[in-house]
Amino acid sequence: MIPRVPFRPAPGHRTLMGRGLLMFLIMTLILGTILPLGASSSPDVSSRNGQDNHNHSHRSQDHEGKHHDNKSRKAFPVLEFDYQHVRIPFEIALWVLLASLMKLGFHLIPRLSSIVPESCLLIVVGLLVGGLIKLVGESPPVLDSKVFFLYLLPPIILDAGYFLPIRPFSENLGTILMFAVVGTLWNSFFIGGLLYAVCQIEGANLLRVDLLSCLLFGAIISAVDPVAVLAVFEEIHINELLHILVFGESLLNDAVTVVLYHLFEEFAGVGTVSVVDVFLGILSFLVVSMGGVLVGAIYGFLSALTSRFTSHQRVIEPLFVFMYSYMAYLSAEIFHLSGIMALIACGAVMRPYVEANISHKSHTTIKYFLKMWSSVSETLIFIFLGVSTVAGPHQWNWTFVVMTVILCLVARVLGVVGLTYVINKFRIVKLTTKDQFIIAYGGLRGAIAFSLVFLLDKDHFPDKHMFLTAIITIIFFTVFVQGMTIRPLVDLLAVKKKQETKRSINEEIHTQFLDHLLTGIEDICGHYGHHHWKDKLNRFNKKYIKKCLIAGERSKEPQLIAFYHKMEMKQAIELVESGSGAKLPSAMPSTISLQNIQPKKPADRALPQLSKGREEEIRKILRNNLQRTRQRLQSYNRHTLVADPYEDGWKEILLKKKKIELEKKISQMNNYLTVPAPPSDSPTMARARLASDPQAWRVKPDTDNVPTIKVDLASPQSPESVNVVDEFGKRGGQPQREPEGEDGGLTMKVPSSSGKAPTKADSDDPREQQRLMRCLSDPGPAPDEEEDDDEPFLP
């Protein structure tokens, strides 16, 4: 039975008030839902809830009665209330919804989100919700460790691992490992040992805490938490090096934490640790970390292999990625190996191959699903941290908690400074003091520590509650104090920020060039350094692995070409987005041209102006044909995706372009009205483009009789395309204006348009000719590859 909530529909969902109202309503709803749940599961059932159960049992009895008597005395219930039936999924969905609404709500308050990091706000919300629940008299739900480790943590780690920037990670691997392994060991022993010393002090009332418990506590609390680091560092946009150092450390210290945790937990019961155990611990560390990575790599390999064969079943491609990764995590957890490292290894290993194999849409799907899941997980984790704080049994001990906080800070600073001193002897680019400060300051603790403490056995560790309190205090301290102050500090210290600009083709070429150069120099010196091994790995990769993991032609594609294609595509998409919406003749959306349209010189182009009359004609034809298109949509089948011709490779696009040019020259049609694409943001157009399944259309090789609206996405500044596009300039389809001098960039297609009729053109089938014709009115070509560019910015 839900306490009646006056449901006033919010006046305007877009206004701040409306949003706020909505949120509060939802929260009340949650409260109302949780109350009866909590009550009904607890042994002492209050009267009004008892009635609820009573009704339920009554009804079931009645049903039984019905069966026996074969006639019902009670009226058939038109409206029933059966909450237990859907209880668990309902709760989960409600929590997720709450988390998401919170995320939305924060950004409505502009000042707040720039001062306070999101994680803090979420914890506060958790505290509020927990407090509300407690106020009503129920026990708030606690962050179940199993739920945390099995469901909430993997998405975040997978997201991090899949998108891990491999180059900076591998370049700084030595440093990262030093921080992760040696740093964490130092932290745990320092904190554990000194805490034990503190506990020995008389008067602190802590004598019962033995050494192993302290060491265990130290091990748990010393690990930098990836979730917290991600949450905070994401918002401050710090430079890549520092980001990867702190983040990499937080990922790789999982192995150390796992080993130490199990080690101390095992022996806490026994009470002593012998030398053999220490040795076994070291061995265990190697096994845990290497094993985790191996498991992850195996699954990554399998996933890459699977993706090779998915070219006909594009719909389930993302699923393979997710499932294999999750299996990697779970498999590692079976053997108590480091699940986090397995996940990272899996994601990092499979990514280059999977991305070469899967369709563009699947790539987008994977990206957005991962981001979505990790975002929701993170939000839930922080909210639950807040709720658990209110819930969990606490045992506050001033000495212990304060000493913990102080020792954590001191240990971190000492550790970082000491390690940097050693590391800098081996680094080419040394870590400055500023860097060290940020690294030390960025050592945030989070929910992993909390969950680990939660898993402790109360019998072996009678001080579990005290530990819990201390850990929560630390987490709050690091997240709130350090999280909030790190941004102004970064600005104050003028730490280098992340560069927002994307990599240019120049950088890519020159970087590769330098790689080769350095490898050569290293070989001359006889010095087997970083470049040498990287080069060997690349060569091995190219020769054997790529051949077996990447489908078809892509396996031979050099990295440079792949990069170039990706970049061109992105540019094309951007041009479409920005170029559309302007007036018809002059601003033309992009083309999948394989050159850069130099944005600096638009004024130099002499664009032909369409007369008013012509414009009207064009518009009329467009309107008519758009309508026709809508009527000819294929029936929707949820199992088929529109074929993705983009996969077939850029070579064909090249050829198609040439065909188009050739065709222009060949076609003598008067009514061959070619018009640039209308503003692509008109939803009609978008839907038409999306929905028109090219596969439904048979290709019409001849376009003589049909007023084809050929929407050739030409570049805004390309005179040659304009020329091509304008149909009344009967210049015999000779887009001969020497583009070289003017735009200097359209030399790719020029081979065909400068009169060099490509000889290959004749041999291709007529189907190719149609490919780039975005014929809205007409049965368009088969796989309309331009379609894919629109996908990203269409909802």
Add this chain to the structure above:
Amino acid sequence: MGSRASSLLREEDIEEIKKETGFSHSQITRLYSRFHSLDKGENGALSREDFQRIPELAINPLGDRIINAFFPEGEDQVNFRGFMRTLAHFRPVEDNEKNKDPNAGEPLNSRTNKLLFAFRLYDLDRDDKISRDELLQVLRMMVGVNISDEQLGSIADRTIQEADTNGDMCISFSEFIKVLEKVDVEQKMSIRFLH
């Protein structure tokens, strides 16, 4: 090997090289033994064939160009001094170097000089410009034989277009520097010569 090698290298030579290139004593000695091991003809100088005998260099796409970079204009032999002078470009940049001697001019391993070295590898005809053809040659070497000329041409054009600020369809040295300003050249173009 060690004793024989170092006996051929005199102390004053080591001092001169140290001053010119900034390498430490032990680094110079070690590189000298490497030089010596490459020098099959034992005439105190390396020829192109000596370099080409290094197996990994043969499969390096830029192998020939790198070898050429060691030899000064028109010569066929490079002695140890020249060898070290070229390698000095790849020494890591040290912060305390800046304070040492402001009158000595820029050390060989400064960022500008590193970039100049790389630039000269592109610019074979030494006209201080990377033309489209030169760029195409390098691209062709790096990319292999499977890519068509037109595709490569479009990449080259795009590259030049991005970098070119004065519209001469070539990349000059200043444009080259500008393009690479975001790349951490000090780290990328340095080898950690062990002490």
